[in-house]
Amino acid sequence: MLTVYAADAGSDMLAFILRRLVQSVIVMLTVALVAFALFRFVGDPIASMVGQETTLAERAELRDALGLNDPFVVQFGKFVARASTGDFGISYRLQQPVMELILSRLPATLELALVSGVLAFVFGVGFGVYTALRRGNWLSGTIMTASLIGVSLPTFLIGVLLIWVFAVELQWLPSFGRGEVVQVGNWWRTGLLTESGRASLILPAITLGLYQMTLIMRLVRAEMLEVLRTDYIKFARARGLSNRAVHFGHALKNTLVPVITITGLQLGSIIAFSIITETVFQWPGVGALFINSVRFVDVPVMAAYLMLIALVFVVINLVVDLLYYAVDPRLRVDRANARH
Amino acid sequence: MAPVHKSGPLLSVRDLVVEFPTRRGTLRALDKVSFDIAEGEVLGMVGESGAGKSLTGAAIIGLLEPPGRIAGGEILLRGERIDNLPREKMRRIRGRRIGMVFQDPLTSLNPLYTVAEQLIETIRTHMDVSEKEARKRAVALLDRVGIPAAARRIDDYPHHFSGGMRQRVVIALALAAEPELVIADEPTTALDVSVQAQIIDVLKEICAERGASVMLITHDMGVIAETADRVAVLYAGRLAEIGPVRDVIQAAEHPYTVGLMGSIPTLTQTAERLTQIPGSMPRLDAIQQGCAFNPRCTRAFDRCRVERPDLIARGEERQVACWLYDPAKEAQDV
Numbered sequence: 001m002l003t004v005y006a007a008d009a010g011s012d013m014l015a016f017i018l019r020r021l022v023q024s025v026i027v028m029l030t031v032a033l034v035a036f037a038l039f040r041f042v043g044d045p046i047a048s049m050v051g052q053e054t055t056l057a058e059r060a061e062l063r064d065a066l067g068l069n070d071p072f073v074v075q076f077g078k079f080v081a082r083a084s085t086g087d088f089g090i091s092y093r094l095q096q097p098v099m100e101l102i103l104s105r106l107p108a109t110l111e112l113a114l115v116s117g118v119l120a121f122v123f124g125v126g127f128g129v130y131t132a133l134r135r136g137n138w139l140s141g142t143i144m145t146a147s148l149i150g151v152s153l154p155t156f157l158i159g160v161l162l163i164w165v166f167a168v169e170l171q172w173l174p175s176f177g178r179g180e181v182v183q184v185g186n187w188w189r190t191g192l193l194t195e196s197g198r199a200s201l202i203l204p205a206i207t208l209g210l211y212q213m214t215l216i217m218r219l220v221r222a223e224m225l226e227v228l229r230t231d232y233i234k235f236a237r238a239r240g241l242s243n244r245a246v247h248f249g250h251a252l253k254n255t256l257v258p259v260i261t262i263t264g265l266q267l268g269s270i271i272a273f274s275i276i277t278e279t280v281f282q283w284p285g286v287g288a289l290f291i292n293s294v295r296f297v298d299v300p301v302m303a304a305y306l307m308l309i310a311l312v313f314v315v316i317n318l319v320v321d322l323l324y325y326a327v328d329p330r331l332r333v334d335r336a337n338a339r340h
Numbered sequence: 341m342a343p344v345h346k347s348g349p350l351l352s353v354r355d356l357v358v359e360f361p362t363r364r365g366t367l368r369a370l371d372k373v374s375f376d377i378a379e380g381e382v383l384g385m386v387g388e389s390g391a392g393k394s395l396t397g398a399a400i401i402g403l404l405e406p407p408g409r410i411a412g413g414e415i416l417l418r419g420e421r422i423d424n425l426p427r428e429k430m431r432r433i434r435g436r437r438i439g440m441v442f443q444d445p446l447t448s449l450n451p452l453y454t455v456a457e458q459l460i461e462t463i464r465t466h467m468d469v470s471e472k473e474a475r476k477r478a479v480a481l482l483d484r485v486g487i488p489a490a491a492r493r494i495d496d497y498p499h500h501f502s503g504g505m506r507q508r509v510v511i512a513l514a515l516a517a518e519p520e521l522v523i524a525d526e527p528t529t530a531l532d533v534s535v536q537a538q539i540i541d542v543l544k545e546i547c548a549e550r551g552a553s554v555m556l557i558t559h560d561m562g563v564i565a566e567t568a569d570r571v572a573v574l575y576a577g578r579l580a581e582i583g584p585v586r587d588v589i590q591a592a593e594h595p596y597t598v599g600l601m602g603s604i605p606t607l608t609q610t611a612e613r614l615t616q617i618p619g620s621m622p623r624l625d626a627i628q629q630g631c632a633f634n635p636r637c638t639r640a641f642d643r644c645r646v647e648r649p650d651l652i653a654r655g656e657e658r659q660v661a662c663w664l665y666d667p668a669k670e671a672q673d674v
Contacts, residue, residue, distance in 0.1 A: 230447060231442055231444055231447035231448045232447060232448055232449055232450040232451070234403065234442065235440070235442055235448045235449070235510070235513070236450065237403055237434065238401055238403060238434055238435065238439070238440035238442075238514075239434065239435035239439070239440075239462045239465070239513060239514070239516070239517075240431050240432060240433070240434035240435030240436055240462075240465060240466060240517070241435070241461065241462065241465050242431065242465065243431075245461065245465070249461070250450050250453075253452050254450070254451070254452055257452075327452070328451075328452065329451070329452065329497045329499070330451055330497070330499050
């Protein structure tokens with residue numbers, strides 16, 4: 001019977017992944033539609049391409065040559081076809097291929113997001129478990145109160161406060177930029193390998209991750225308290241298992257199932273909302289690039305950024321669902337059972 | 341049926357008081373409960389919901405939910421006090437010397453671990469054996485509690501098993517470290533009627549085999565009649581009556597027990613209506629002065645409303661907490 005289950009779970013997994021992939025494509029197409037609409041409704045692309053002395057006839061000619069008179073569906077189709085190969089055209093402002101621009105900025109954003117995501121997860125889970133197990137002692141009270149500040153202070157203010165304390169007053173850490181970077185491979189430039197790069201990463205990573213950390217911590221605490229009240233925890237205690245085994249073996253694993261989802265989704269928003277942190281710390285990532293292109297109505301960059309963030313969310317969602325599958329054995333079989 | 345215990349009881353509960361401090365004062369959930377469980381004996385514990393049956397079990401195994409606490413009395417296991425042990429020492433007793441089976445098998449097992457993982461962890465917590473040896477024992481245990489193809493099923497997750505099978509797994513887990521006493525807290529209440537008897541049989545057989553005593557908490561008098569050697573009746577956190585199961589069922593003495601037995605349908609009697617006890621058990625913050633049962637008791641007299649009766653010995657093995665059986669009063673009546 002066991003082998004039957006395993007085979008079922010395998011084919012079931014495949015069907016599940018395929019279904020999710022189809023859903024992902026639909027999401028991406030919808031976002032592409034919004035991105036495409038930007039071109040048509042945020043100013044006239046011709047106006048931003050030509051000089052003032054261009055005649056109306058020349059403009060009409062250009063419009064025709066660029067295919068802007070084609071039916072909407074044809075234009076959208078072309079946009080999607082090009083976008084799927086990574087071609088978002090040329091930046092109006094910088095006169096460089098958009099994809100190149102974004103790829104050159106992406107490592108900075110990803111490094112920042114990953115470091116703050118890991119910080120948020122590690123400290124969030126750690127503090128969450130601690131405050132759940134040591135309810136009522138002064139330290140967990142302090143942590144809970146401090147977390148309220150983390151939740152309620154806006155990101156830019158935290159950034160500015162950190163700069164003020166650690167860069168201006170104490171002069172321990174740099175206040176802006178990425179420090180020295182090292183080229184790794186063809187297009188990845190990392191700041192993690194140099195001392196100044198790591199030093200520059202600390203303040204922005206804390207700024208970006210603090211809110212997520214408090215969120216994860218409060219979630220872990222609430223889930224943990226919930227799990228500690230369940231019958232299987234009582235039964236585990238009644239069997240004389242050590243506190244360590246009960247708390248970390250039995251309770252924490254059950255707590256992590258919902259926490260993984262939230263954390264995964266948070267990683268998406270860390271990347272998406274790095275805009276503010278990157279602006280405060282002048283971090284040379286895609287967020288800063290996006291803000292600048294908004295200022296100059298650089299539509300191709302804006303559209304590409306939109307699609308990139310959507311892609312990040314879709315991929316993370318997919319990974320989270322697969323993780324869920326890996327952690328919770330019930331999901332693997334309940335689907336199989338439902339079909340029998 | 342009841343074994344005569346000369347070497348002293350396995351478990352002895354003396355004047356146990358459990359209290360819950362609340363904002364509106366302290367609630368006494370258990371009030372001076374005393375009973376013994378002899379070696380190899382099955383003691384049934386009956387009473388309505390909220391009478392304190394489960395609480396007695398939780399107090400014995402040291403798992404009272406805070407803010408509940410033992411406020412008085414003592415609990416002795418083989419003559420050794422266990423109600424005031426340091427947490428770590430009490431933990432070593434749980435599972436190893438006192439095992440516990442809970443009511444709902446669907447929620448008693450951790451859904452994220454296989455049965456093997458949970459059994460092996462429990463065995464190795466209490467016994468110094470290798471992983472391989474623990475696994476061997478685990479398979480043997482599962483086999484003993486009646487899981488078919490135990491060697492294969494052991495690597496399944498709890499949700500692969502039906503409710504009855506899961507309760508067998510729970511029993512295997514509770515007995516994994518060979519405890520001397522098993523507290524079974526309504527082990528069949530959540531189960532299908534058709535498997536209840538099987539589960540009780542499995543539990544009873546294995547415990548008899550190993551010489552383990554059982555404290556069987558239930559409100560199913562049928563289960564008690566069939567399984568227990570003696571029965572203790574709880575009412576509003578107080579012991580009303582305790583004695584050999586046949587005596588208590590056939591000739592109940594405490595008016596509450598009489599009412600309880602009268603409310604059970606039997607095949608031999610053709611009663612139009614089952615008798616019922618008027619009223620309901622008082623809330624813990626509204627227990628009357630005197631005997632807790634006096635407002636509902638048809639035979640209550642003045643003394644019952646003023647003075648609380650202690651357990652009065654009735655013969656060798658029976659005790660009743662009722663003024664009707666006060667030797668002084670009986671002498672008067674005669």
